[in-house]
Amino acid sequence: MNPFEKYSAEMTNNMLDLTVLEGSYLPEIFPHREREIDLMAKTLSSVFHNSRPSNLLIYGKTGTGKTSTTTYVTKMLKEKDPEGIEIFHVNCQVYDSPYSILVEISNALTQIDEDKIPGLGWPMDRIYSELLKRMNRSRRFMVVVLDEIDKIIKKNGPDALYVILKLSDDSTVTRTSFIGITNDTGFLESLDARVRSRLNQESIMFPPYNASELRDILTLRISNIAMSKPIDDSALNLCAAIGAQEHGDARKALELMRIAIEVSIRDGTKKVTDKEVYRARDKFEMDVMREAIATLPPQSKMVLLSAVVTQEMDSSMMFTGEIFENYKSICRELGFAQLSSRRVSDILTELEDFGLLTTSKKSQGRYGRTRFIRVAGNYFDVKRYLVEDKDLEKFRGTFLGKQARIDTTGPSDSLPYEKIDEKIRDIWDATTLE
Ligand SMILES: Nc1ncnc2c1ncn2[C@@H]1O[C@H](COP(=O)(O)OP(=O)(O)O)[C@@H](O)[C@H]1O
Ligand SMILES: [Mg+2]
Incomplete structure (x- = not known):
């Protein structure tokens, strides 16, 4: 018998079913979201009285069901009137500029390849008027879902939404409504008043x-x-x-x-x-x-590596100054330009925001209170992930001061990965399973 037989059969049987637990699976029933679904449906149901639904802002923390319930509700709306209603779901993490969003909608409105607008090169007003032209020859109602809408503002500044939302004023034949979705509750405050009032005609909060x-x-x-x-x-x-x-x-x-x-x-x-x-x-x-870690910019990776190395050398010395000194050595060794201590300090704060570092204030005698830093999680893993980067893999700690060469011949190199995983698992089992 093929030795894989047993595993492949058992795996595929169970794995196939497990797609039900994946994020891309769209359930039909959403326990504890009845109120939110009903509010959304109520707002959108204006289309059945032949009037444009108010724009809607949906907000709440990640994983509270915003994207999936909105997808479900808009799908149901479309099912009610497939001829009269058009739905666009735009993921603003991918399409993050007004240009790309308007092009995306325009192109979705045509089946003909020659009519597709290129991803670059057209002036904005030409795209806008072309889009309006196309909209006005299609359906009666259009609902555009802008998921992770705050990304548009973060990338393009507070005016970026204005040109998109203007569609609901200018499209007279196909009446257009927007549903904005965001995890960022501070987002509304960052908008200017005319954009805010346009977007926030109705809002629904998704509680945790x-x-x-x-x-x-x-x-x-x-x-x-x-x-x-x-x-x-x-x-x-x-x-x-x-x-x-x-x-x-x-x-x-x-x-x-x-x-x-x-x-x-x-x-x-x-x-x-x-x-x-x-x-x-x-x-x-x-x-x-x-x-x-993989998605950090190179300089942030080096600052994080410096924090790891500093903690490895002497965990009582986890202060901005020490980390900066080691950071400079790392830059020298790897041939990178050095940022100022001010910038490095900012990066340390960013790393803290990402949850990769934790800091506490510590009293330091005559220096007053200073920031005491810790690498979050197991620094051994953090280091292992950092040196997966091709720029950082050459790091050997050659220029570090004190006794303190970084130990790259330690367990991370001498043990094969499975062994490391095994070892780590043992440690975890001991700490988490008591
Ligand atoms: N009430 C619910 N019932 C069933 N599944 C849910 C519910 N809320 C969230 N989920 C599921 O949780 C995951 C995350 O939901 P999602 O809508 O992507 O959250 P958000 O957009 O708020 O971050 C998805 O797989 C989704 O199907
Ligand atoms: Mg979402």
């Missing part, structure tokens, strides 16, 4: 889920999986509890459940227990951290 609400969401999702493996109630509760702790995040709770099931399949355990959930949490957090 508590643990028992998350448990209901998980239970319903899991009931759709034909699982051969039982899931302990306590494991389910634990996923819900961790999600609730994390600003009521359904995405995190679902992800944990999915990874825990995967872990249990991989390890061949009979059922999914707390232990698999804890493993899933560790894996999840490491994945998040690795991703966060």
Whole structure:
């Protein structure tokens, strides 16, 4: 028998089902979002009385169901009147300028390749009038969902939304409404008054889920999986509890459940227990951290590396000054330009915002109170992820002062990765499973 037979059969059977727990899966029932769905439907239902729905702003923390419920509600609206209604869902993390958004909508309104507007080169007013022309020969109502709408402002300044929202004034044949979605509650304040009043004609707040609400969401999702493996109630509760702790995040709770099931399949355990959930949490957090590190700009990576090295050398010396000194050595060794201490201090603050560092104020005798810094999580992992970068992989700590060469021949190099993972897992099991 092919030695893979057993694993591939078991894996695919279970994996296929697990798509139900993934973010891209759109459920049909949203427990604890009945109020929000009803409010959205009420606003949008103006189309059935032949009037333009108010623009709508939806806000709340990540994982509170904003994107998925909006997708669901707009899909249902379209189902009610497929001929009369057009829906566009724009992810503003991808399409983050007024230009790209207007082009995207224009191009979606035509099936003919020759009519497609190029991604560059047309002046804005030409795109705008072309878009209006196309809109006015299609449907009666159009709903444009601008998901992560704050990204447009962050990239292009406070005026950027104005030209987009103006569509609802200027489109007379096809009447257009906007649904803006954001995680950033401070976003409205950053808008200028005329944009704010245009966007915020109605608003719906999505509150965080508590643990028992998350448990209901998980239970319903899991009931759709034909699982051969039982899931302990306590494991389910634990996923819900961790999600609730994390600003009521359904995405995190679902992800944990999915990874825990995967872990249990991989390890061949009979059922999914707390232990698999804890493993899933560790894996999840490491994945998040690795991703966060990978997307840092080069200078931030070097400052973070310096913090790691400083902590490794002498963890009582985690002050801005020490980190700056080591940062300079690292730049010298890797051949990068050095930023000023002021800039490095700003970067340390940014790294703290990303959750990669934590700081506390510490009394330092005659220096008064200074910032005492810690690398968040296991600095051993942070270092491992940092030196995955091709610019940083050559780092050997050659110019660092004191006794303190960085130990790159330590466990991170001499052990193969699986072994490291094993070791780390043991440490975690000991610390998290008591
Ligand atoms: N009430 C709910 N019922 C079922 N699934 C939900 C519910 N709320 C959120 N989810 C699920 O949680 C995940 C994150 O939701 P999402 O709508 O992307 O959140 P947001 O856009 O607020 O960050 C998705 O997989 C979604 O299907
Ligand atoms: Mg979203």
